[in-house]
Amino acid sequence: MWGYQDVMKCRSVSKRVDSQRLIKAKRAFLSGSVALAVFANINGAVAQTAMGSQTPQQASPVARDFNIPAQPLQSALLTFNRQSGMQITSAANATQQGVRVNTLSGRFTPQQALEKLLAGTGVSFYFTGNGAAVIGERQTVGGAQTLDGSTVLETIVVTGKTDRNAATGSGFQGTPDWVYEAPASVSVVSKEAIENSGARSARDVLDHVAGVQVNRSESQKPGVQVNIRGLQDNNRVVAMIDGARQNFQRAGHGGSQQVFVDSSFIRSVEIEKATGSGVGGAGSLGGSVNFRSVTADDIIKSGEKWGGTITAGSGTNAFDFDGNVIAGIRLSEDFSILGGVSHKRLGEYKVGKRDSKLIEWSTIVGDEVLSTGFESVGSLFKMEATPVDDVKIDLSWMRYDITSSLSEGTRIDDEDYLNNTITSSLSWDPESALVDLKAKLWFSDTKNDEVRNYTIPDPVSYGMRSWGGSIENTSRFELPVGAFSLNYGVEAFRDSGETDAIARINASGIDEAYGYKGMNPSGRADMASGFLNATLEHDDWLTVRGGLRYDHYRLKGATQIAGVGKSFVISPAGCELWDDFDPTFCIIEIDEQLGQEPAPYTNFEIDKSGGAWLPSASISIKPFDWLQPFVNYSESYRPPSIMETLFSGGHPNTSPTANMPNPNLRAEQAKTWELGANIKTDGLLSSDDSFRLKALWFRRDITDYIAMARGYYAPFEKVYDVNVNLDGTTRMRGLELEVNYDIGLAYGGVSYTRTNTDLASTYTYDGPSDINATPGSGNEIRSSVIFVVPKERFSLDAGVRMLDERFVLGGRMTYVQQTQPTVGVLAPTYSAYAYRVYDIYGSYAFNENTKLRFAVNNVTDEAYWPSLGTSAIPAPGRTFTASLSVKF
Template sequence: MAVRGFDVFSSRSIRVGASVPSHTRGSFSKAALALTASAAALTLAGTAFAQETQLPGINVQGAQAKKASAPKAKPKPKPVQAVQSEPVSPVATDGGNQAAASDAPYNTPASVSVAGQGEIQTFGQTNVQDVLRAMPGVSTGNDPNNPGIAVNIRGFEGQGRVNMMIDGVRQNFRITGHTTGGFAYVDPLLLASIEVQRGAVSGVGGSGALAGSANMRTLDVDDVLKPGKYYGALTSLTWGSNGIGFSEMGAGAIRSGAISIVGAISKHDQDDYDNGRGQRVPYTDQDLISGLAKAHIQIDSAQQVSFGTVLYNNDFTANSYNQNIDSKIYTASYTYNPASNDLINFRAGFSGSDLKMRYLSGIGTASSGTGRTIEDLGLGFDVSNTSLFNLGGIAVKSNYGYEYYHDAVDALNSIDPSKGGGVNPSGKSTNRGAFSETTFSKSIFDLIVGLRYDDYNLNGNAVVDPHVPPYLPPNFPIPLPPGLELGNLHVNNSYGDFSKKFTLAAKPVEWFQPYVTWSNTFRAPSISETLVDGSHPASAFEPNFLPNPFLQPEKQRGWEFGFNSKYSGLFQSGDTFRFKGNYYTMDVDNYITASCDAMGLVCSFYNNVGTSKVEGVELEGAYDAGYFFAGLSYSHNHTTLPSQMDGLGLHSYLPGDITTITAGLRFFNERLTVGGRTYITGKSQKGDINVGPNEPLFYDGYTTYDLFSNYKVTDDIDLGLTVSNLTDVAYTPALSSLGTGNSPVETGRGRTFLLTTRAQF
């Protein structure tokens, strides 16, 4: 059941244009073949700590009710007890000195991927997007000028389609311009893990997430302290060629009695880099400083309170302006988990965020945006509880709760207030959601039932220029509602609906778990999509932009068929094999994109007419024999979604095929690790709306190679060497834009050497 309301006021009348049909894309001939491919290992990340197994919103289950969901010991009657699967052996690019990347994805009947700290520091020091792009079904909107992260899941990107989080805090910053529709900003040197869930999210973090979520967890006490230590430090010093220069990070932590504290600071000053042809890619420099502080207080054996802050400040050049990003994230949480009561495992979390994008000065002839500031003030909280009990012979784990988040966006110009935020609007949005996810475990079967009800409200003002041609987005109603006229608009929109997720998993043998999932989700229109207005800065002949208060929420429904496989001793005693795969299909209604009139003078966002289809295959796994490890990640994607329009967003089609292969060897009692990684990226669609006369319909595919090595000098000190783009390939990464204009050169980074000294003591 859906409930929707509008409260729209204006002062002059307007007309409605024609609808725009969806477009047909490609074929899906490779899907069946891909499901039969054999592989070993994507997740070759090194240091991944115990906290990396805690995936918000992910139900980690086996068919025999695993220990993670089994009730704690208590007086009879006792709930059905469960079997804990064996821990994964270390599969680490840093020599295997610590636990491997989380084994949780291979216990989870869902599309889940995790990258640990070792993988991030090996492959993501210069650009953490390389780590995300190595996950199946995942990519990023790439703007080489802008250091922000825009996660793409299965071809869905921007405007909140993927819920991007830092330490569980939503990153809802949106921007309208020559780039993707929103960024998250975090320093790779402060990251401990990245956790991505593709598809519907039933628990915390699922509100408004059409295609999935990505949580980037920063360093905490247990990431800095060695096991058994009460104080310690973690430091990293990196030098890189090709504009990288020096990067420094230092962290310290202490645990005393009931109190534990951690702090970290990082600095990175980077110059422009060269591509594979030796050509300078302009405006790719940045000057970053970031830090964090966290504290945990153990009140008693059942209760803990935690506080944290993550700070980020970066100067760079994008969208024709020298810009500054200043981001502050604040968190607080309380947990209550009494050992004597299986019905209570309670958590309450509170968060605040303040992100400012400042336009400091223009480059070239750009000047109208100088003085502009776009600020997003976010406030959120969530409460949840997990209960464990029995229904006869059925073990039950139920997680239920409520989440809320509010964003207040202010776009202004301190030099010329009349210019405001350009085409970036101000406004407020609120999302609320009640949710539950319950797992029923009996014999070899798990039935997971997820249900949530979410609603949103969007409030703000916009202006329809009375001098624009008589064009309006396709889904404006005809005739116009009484009182809706050309001029000033006040918009107060609301909507509410249910989202559901049902998964049936089985474990007929210990090493194999098939599952099937049906789900539906929706995403509310963003402030940027609804309230965009004004004209293109600095030109009287560029397009005018119209708001669209009649946008409907995007909706998807679909199936996923997948499996997990875990096996130890496959070829020799002590080796480990982990593998998972899935086929997904999604039907998408009301997909929001942008279009212009026939003259290209008036543009707006609109809901696509009809149903679009997205389907694909995703494979990932891990094999580790101690002295040898190898891996593969593979994605195949097909879509009939209409294209996002470059210039008012960014094309978001995944390449048809993406493969990442990693392999390595360990020597000298695993103190020395050497290996390589290959990225094979197929061609990708530009989108009909972005193709000019006589231009090709696809971006070219490309293949790049990385080498890596790590030597453990002592138990406390590691030396690492990485060579990215070994063969100096000239390419432009898929899903790329260049906010300062169309680049005359390929924007992929050329061959780059990184030398890292890392100490933990």
Template sequence: MRVGSRTGVHAASRLALAIHLGVAGLLAGSGVLQAAEVVGAVAQGTQRQHGLDFDIPAQALGTAVLAFAEQAGVQVLFDSQRLHGLQSSSLKGRYSAEDGLARLLGSAPVTYRFTSERQVTLTRVETLQDGALALSPTTISGHLEGHPRDWTYTAPRSVSQVTREQLDRNPPRHAADMLEETSGVYSAVSQQDPGLSVNIRGIQDYGRVNMSVDGMRQNYQQSGHQQRNGTLYIDPELLSEVVVEKGATSTMGGAGVIGGVANFRTLDARDLLKPGQEIGGRIRVTSGLGGRRNGTHFIGSSAFAIGTQAWDMLLAASERHLGDYDPGTKGGIGELRTGAAKNPAVSERVKNSPVAYSGSVMRSRLAKLGLNLPEDQRLQLSYLSTQVDYDDANMMNVEKTGQLWEKLGSSDVRSQNFGLDYSYAPDNPLIDFKAKLYYVDNRNDQSTLQRGINPGYSITYQTDTYGAQAQNTSTFALSERSTVKANYGLEFFYDKVRPDSSQPVPKGSAVSASPAASMTPEGDRALGSLFTRLDYDYDGWLNLNAGLRYDRYRLRGETGINTRTFVIGKTPQQVSVPVAYDIDDQEGRFSPTFGLSVKPGVEWLQLFASYGKGWRPPAVTETMITGRPHGGGSESMYPNPFLKPERSTTWEAGFNIFKENLWFDDDRLGVKVAYFDTRVDDFIYMAMGVQPPGYGMAGIGNSAYVNDMSGTRFKGIEYQLDYDTGGAYGQLNYTRMIGDNDFCMKTAWLGGVTQPVKSGTGRRAVVTGMRPDDAANNATQCKAAILGSAEHMPMDRGTLTLGARFFDRRLDIGARARYSAGYSISDSANMTVSQSGVYPADWKPYTVYDLYGSYRATQELTLRLAMENVTDRAYLVPLGDVLAFTLGRGRTLQGTVEYQF
């Protein structure tokens, strides 16, 4: 079931839980309904008489009650079966818990009774034939504290959530650290670049994965060595959660997406305001401790919120100052980038030397202003700014140069997000409307140092994204047990890429941009999408859904190449001829999705399967990149104005298990297992060794984006488990990737390869014309060298977290193990890695252990301690940046003080 808001997602999943517990109670009882539902998270110090902020649209009563429980911070006990077919009234504004519940129930035949300050029981009233009233009996069971990730184990699809609690256990230094406990999710990490690039099931770059902040797309990209072609800059301090939806979707955020959606949700005022308070805030400071601070100088944030019945406001700021760090020293590391294959002593030098140029400074500011308007409307303005200063560096071949690190330049990144949200949720199950306008400005002012004969220069990479979204959800009650929910809407975004460089334009160039600027060329791309999805639910055990999306894009810009030919009528004399391309492409496509979930006789087990199509049109850089990547040398990048969009087909099958009171009172078990198989036709990748039009030879230094001719597959199995008894808990996730890809291309990707026609022989021969070189134009090759993240399939990896709580759960201590199976192709004869890739896979397996603990000294003050990499293991993050080759951090000790008010 798709729900637009976080609260709705929790409500929908808890409603499913209420239904299946109800059926279980019917089977276990002795003629009396014994179903009960415990919902909501009990907030500390909740008081019935205090005013609370509610925003609950009219909807099915069971779902509305679940939303009320979460927003009021109370425990609501009810018979889920008895609320079928009833509708709630809308509830919006500031009320006491009791007044709010009365307004929510409206005229529904339901009574309520507060049995304590934090617990209320609902009872449906029925009229008998003689006019008397009968109350349906209810038996209560369950626990008081909510668990924010429960909904993921009842959602019939592959979805994961990173909670604020997980972020607090081991404070992330790099943004990619946030995703290590998420199955199926990777990141091409360079510890010297604070940017985050999300990889879902082996798919990333150029919008294949929608990386968004509060629903605003982050489409910034600058060309490098093809490890990250899409970068997000975000400070984890300002986040409340991360939700990752995997695969193609027919709902908001899925336009032009084939890999999935990763939405990073920032703090809201309601995250800081305690029940009954109008003012709240949080101050948090983290620092490295003693001799194991390892470059962690300062990580801190402050957030302040104020809220009334009419409006609310949030102001927040964060900073992180990080320095060079020491890597781990135990275990083996890759050999190729360091030259250690020939000289093992080099590895020891790398492991025992600081990672130079890994320091950075990040400053972020967040502001939100929300207005509660008449007629159940809300308007919110938001602004997020993130500025990052860091050095660009490269790992040297130590065997040849004797130098570990080379500074290439420095970057000053500024990312700004402006958003305007509007919602309208009247007392009408047919209307739950949401709209958003946003603007994202990403800019990197970069300076590049001189390298060899290539002089230094400055360049500005800038991408502006303008976006609009609108959607509505309508719910239809077909009967007491069956409902249909329709979600439909549109989304649009427009990317404007505008590089600028001080580097001169070469004489005779086919384009007017400098070599540096033409690596991330100027261009415009717009994409609009209409979508709809229907969900049919019967009695809580059967769900059928079908969706349809229509995407259409337009791509505009100019590019060109310089081809070689001969002067006709003379002895062989080569000449360079510029060829320009004026690009104005547009195309559209329909993409359907289907899904099925069923509970086969037991309420704690849910089977699900889905099938979906996806479509991604080419990006500006893929189409128009051209020139020399370093301003000189033998390497050349060529455009491809004839790229075809990618078409994906994904199917998956899996199961959910969610059961409470399994072995102990109040324990809970959540399990999600899914097998996925994604095939991408016309997958776009950067091929090396292409042959340009005109006269010339294919060379390894010639590169262009091409469509894969063989069909690209990404498949595997994801495991996710969560068990909690209150006093102890454990979490496990593991990803198993299956198979590999052979990339095939047409060597002369643009055709037009020619050979001279000569009159005579020897030096006196005269060129009389040019003829097509049919052999070259028809040639294909597979398993050729490629550049990019798709060169290697992500390796298997997983995490295991075990913890325990003491002293009324004020003390929480635990340990985490991070495992990677590694990835390499060994040549036993040479004791190294042998394959055709420019950056061969050279990641060694590892297991890293972390410790953490927190103590809530008072309701306001919390102290935390975390030690990362306890055994000082040397390792490279899976799918890490093989060019930077930055080892993971060694043993690091961090302490955090948090004060809430």
């Protein structure tokens, strides 16, 4: 008999100045601790201040229309941002009271506009070689007075329009402007959208992104299960935290791939909906999602040595507490440390009351949904160093621990999820057009400890460790036909999965624990990739890109297949063991009821490898300064995962004979075409408005798509569930739109997705067809496909800003069309009715350091279950949340 203690033990500046375009600011990433120590020793001898190393340059001569009335400097800079096409990243917290700018009206270059705007204020500025405007005296302490009594500000940096580090911008739900300049299917969830969402967990922040959905079929797992254009699970979509891959998989009744990330520390989420041609694209079939954490610049005000934020919130409907503290210190101009802790506690929520007859009530006790609460503790530690002007080093560690518990009668299921993600990177951008080097090392470790208890404790531990690295360089050249660049590099990673469970031998000699081990098998997968991408920019109106990468994988592992097991029987009298997911099912041993003799195991040793050459191409043009149409083509390659290949065993606590492995699985391959357009313009209807639009049509054709089906194992004369390659082509095509209009006092945006999915439904089957539940023609039968995205989704977001923009009140409407999969015998279980949900959100800034936020989600108390979910786990009913944030 297991006791409690026994159970617990088992748990650079840019090198080229383009006369028509502001060049991107230097970007830098993370490197290892060894490199950090080496460069730290150099710091005292060769470090220079960033300000001292810059040389004043002329701004871009492109003239724009400006209309800015006399007003305080802070609000004027926001208007200047919209009208100039430049973006302020740190001005809001650096401005001081009492400084007013002049009226500005007419057509000017950005430099001329700033000169007229700031004339007589005592505030100076200059443009740097990397396309940024620095406002403030170079060597003046913030807040000092000039001889004429005017205020001289701390340094304020206004970055160029292509700054990918911007946390917010003028796009849909605060999307940064660089998204609308990228000729690619990319979306960003900004910090602003995250803070306004009233999210119960990180998965809620992706609900309004075009082409993206989050699977919600397993409520007790608070991990994020991302679906992009109909693809999810088994690394089809690369999920990352600060560039570190999160490849944890766990089989179950819903989505298998899960990312455990603390929403308290998310700065932004970047989504690429087609496989990237550079770092991060290896082994991906359909894009990536990268959760980026906060940086020191987000926490410490410009010109200050230290700073931080404290946030605490609560709400109704079992939203008990959500709080965090993040603080940072600049030990010098070149070295900063950031740290944070968070705590969240959620209970089992109530379902909406409107149209509640549509909900499956078997998982609801009283009026609360079982297994929907959890408690989490998170932490973040980050170091950022610039030992010399052209080198930057970062080191980051994020830890996230989540616990949840289900207890109903004899049904007990305690879960603990722990994720540790460590990233380190280095960037080197010397005074050479041939070198812009970036290197990264990363490690992620996800562990899921579970204890089930019907009569005795049943502990099991699932784990996935992944580690990898990358190095890339960009070399730039000036050719007679335009600017030419080469980006080339390599990346590699390894996944090591392991499941441990206590052996449970039944009367027939079968180890029931293999129901855990087989469905989440142990094994190792390696991936290596090299790539070369060339880009030609001609006369600022034509950009042509071409690339080629080679992906190679190897997968190793061992598994078993058994020939006897258990069966599900509906509601028998005197049931002693109920199914943990659906209590209408009772588990009975076949060998006990029918006297079957157990068959022997067959052992499988799997060692397989493969690879593919993957070309990509892109053409974009700018017939007008505000319009950028583009066409993209890419090929992608996803090897079968450890779980898909070694899949065996059966449902936990029951038969280890339901599933079998498939060592002959082939890799999925896809061809993706995209036709899109960006529109980015200011002053469309008034002098201080902004309009942003990204529209895109895509088509993806996939061969050898992998799905769960039925297979025959001749030695045991038995049919099993098995992963197979589908015959023919699986096609996914659709339209995605994100658009936003902002006039300062009011804003409105739309996100629209239409997706058509034609899944291949047959595969080659070599067993007797008369023993299969769904026989087809000849030797082919239909496969089982569980999740299909709805054809249409629509989100509308609009709001107003009042009281000098201190008070913001907004609302969202989300409509999702009915989801009715038509392929496979299991598909109808995961269909969903159409639903429409309304949310309200807002904030009030008492001052520049204190802000109150509130949200009312599901205002009409709609009873529904989300698409990519199940009727057994409906969505929360009406929920009010409020939080207070204080900066110090």
